[in-house]
Amino acid sequence: MSTKRICVDPVTRIEGHLRIDCDIRDGKVVDAWSSGQMWRGIETILIGRDPRDAWLYTQRICGVCTTVHAICSVRAVENALGLEIPLNAQLIRNLIMAAHGIHDHIVHFYQLSALDWVDVVSALEADPQATATLAQGLSNWPNNSAAHFAEVQERIKKFVAGGQLGIFAHGYWGHPAMKLPPAANLMAVAHYLEALEYQRRANRIVAILGGKTPHIQNLAVGGVANAINPDEQSALNMERLAYVRTLMDELGGFVREVYLPDVTAIAGLYADWLPYGEGVTDYLSAPDFPRDAKGTDFGMPGGYIPNGDINQFHPLTHFGDPYFERNVKESIKHSWYQGDWTRSPYAEDTVPHYTDFNEEGAYSWVKSPSFADRPAQVGPLANVLAMVAAGHEGTKRYLDQALTRIAAITGSAVPMTALHSSLGRHAARCVRTQVLYDMLLENYDALIANIASGDYTSFNPPVFPKGEQMGFGFHEAPRGILSHWIVIGDGKIKNYQAVVPSTWNAGPRNQDDARGPYEAALIGNPVLDEERPLEVLRTVHSFDPCLACAIHLHDNQRQRVIRVSSV
C-alpha cells in the first residue's frame, strides 16, 4: 500500500506554533517529524544585563509558564553564586510551584486535551440519570447528580443551537475513534466546566503569594520579597495564609474526587489505546520541593531512568548536581541555527539560520537536547517513574489507586509498563497532581510552623564577586524538567540558555539522527482517517506541548496569516 504524508500545521489547542508531519502506511504512522515554527531568542536579550533581573525577562518568555521560568532563573543565579536562601523563601516558592502545577495539569487535561477523547456532540444524547449513576459509581463528588448533569446538557444544547460551537468548533465530533458512551461524554463535559471554577482557586493561591498573576512579583535572587509578619496588615500575615488554606481545601476536593476518577475512567474505557504512544523510554526529571535552605532534601525525587527500567534509576540529589550538569547537551544538526554542533548549554550560541523544511537536514527552530548522548522524555510520566524508583510512598499509593481504578473498568490487571503510552502520560500527570496537592499541604504546614517559631527571614542578599561564575538551576515544571544555565562575568550576564521541557519532547532528530520523543511516540499510532488525524493529536497532546517557550519568539513571516475583516 502507498504511503501518505499528512501535515498538521499548526497543531491546535496548544500554546505556540507546532507543525507535525507524519507518513502513514496501512493506517499507521510509520515516520514522523516534529517542527517548531517559531524562533526563540531570549538568550540574546539577556546578555550584558544584571543577573538579578533575569527572572523578570524570563517570565515573559511564555504566557503559560511565567512562574516556572522566574523560579528557575533565580535558582540558576543562586547556584552560580553558591547562595543559600532562607527556609521561608524555599517554602513560599514551593507553595507557588505546587499551586501553579496543579492549575496547569487541570487545565491541560480538561481544557486542552480531554476533547481528544470526549465527544461533546454525543454528550447531548446522554441520559442524565445514567450519567449520574456512572459518575456516582466513580466518586462522591456532590455535583455528580442527575439534576446537575441535566442542567449542563441544557446549557450545551442551547450553546450549540445558537449556531456556534465556539470553543468546541474544532473538535473531531463523531470521529470513529471516539468511543466513550454518551453518559461518560456528558460527565466529562460537566467536569470540563467545573474545572474552569477550580483551576482559578489554584491560580488565586499563586496570586496571593506571588503578589500578582500572571506575572508574579515576589521573587528575588536570594529568596522572596514577601515581608512575613503574622500581625502586620500589609505583610504575609495569618489572615492571608488562612485564605490560602481555604482555597487549598476547595481545590483538594476537585483534585481527589473529580480529576483522578475522570482520567482513570477515560483510560479504562479506552483500554485499546494503552499500547500506543510509547516512544522514547529514557526518562529525565528534576527533584523538587526542597525542604532545606541548600536544596539537598526534596519532597519530590527526580533523576534519570534509561531504557524505561526503574532499576537503573540514577537520582539527582541536590541543586547543582554535576551528574546533570555534565550530561545535558543540545544539538543543532536538524535545527535552523548557524553551524552544526552538540554542546553544553554553557557554551551554546543562538544564531538563527533559516532554510526551508528539509526532513534530511534542518526542519525546526527547536534544538535537540540529549542526556548522556541520547534523547530523553520529560514530563509528569518521567517524574512519576522516578518517584516510584526512589520509593516515594505517596506516589506509589496514588499510582496504585490509579492503576486499580483502570483495571476495575478493563476487567484485568494493568501493569506499570502500560504507563509508557499516551494514556499513561495522562494518568501520570494526574498521579503527579495528587502528589503536588500533598506538597501544597506539607509546605503550608511547614511555613506556618517556621513562622510560629519566630523565623521571619525571607531574603539573603546576593554578592557578585569579580571574575566569572557559572551555574544552573533546575525545576520540575508542569511539562517536565526545566533548566536555566548562566555564565556571569563581573556581575553581568555573559551567557544564558534555557533548556525547556518542550524542547526535550518536541526536539527534532539529534546529532545521531535519533528521533525526538514526539516523533518516536507517533510511530505505530493508528490513523483511521487521514483527513481528520485525531489520533496524532491524542499522542502529541498527551505530552502537553507548550511551544511558546520551546522556541519562542515569533512566527516566520512566511507562516504568519493575519487578516482583518471589515468591522
Next chain:
Amino acid sequence: MSAASDWAGSPSPSGILLLGLGNLLLSDEGLGVHCLRRLETGYRFEPPIALIDGGTAGVELLQLFRDHQRIVVIDALDGGQPPGTVSVIRDEAIRRALEVKLTLHHLGLAEVLALLDLLDERPAELVLIGVAPQRLELDLELSPGVAAAIPAVITTVEAVLTGWGVQVRTRPPDSAGYAECY
C-alpha cells in the same frame, strides 16, 4: 500603590478593567503592556479601576473577565494598516474579527471569549483598542512609529472610560514612586 498592585484575585469595586496584552520581549508585540504601564504610572482614575498587565496569558484571563463588567483591552492588532494606526472595536464585532485572526494574541483572547460564551458570562461591554505594529523582532523597545501612537491610545482609553463615568486625571510625576524598569 496603583490599583493594579492590589489585584491578587479580587475585582475592582467599579467593575471596570483595563487590560494590556502583549509580549514585552518582542518590540511592538508588547505595546499593550507599554501603554498599560504608562496609564498606570501617569494617571489616576476615579472611581478606581483595575489595571492589569496580562502579558501573553490565555486561560488565566478568564477569571478577570468574569470578575469585571466593563473591559478595555489594549493589544497589537495587525490589519494591514500603517504602523501606529489605532483602531477601536466593540463587543460583537470583536468576536467576528477574531474569527479571522486579529490580534496577535488571538488564541488567548478568542479562547477566553469563547469560554465566556459557554459559561453565559460575557461582560456587559468590551472594547478592544488595537494598534498596528511595525516591528515584531526580539527587542525591548517599541518602534518609533508605534511609540508615537501611545498618546492617541491614551486619549482613546480616556474617551472610553469617560463614557463609563470614570474621571481620568494625570498624576504628578513625583507621586508615582515608580521607576520604569525594563
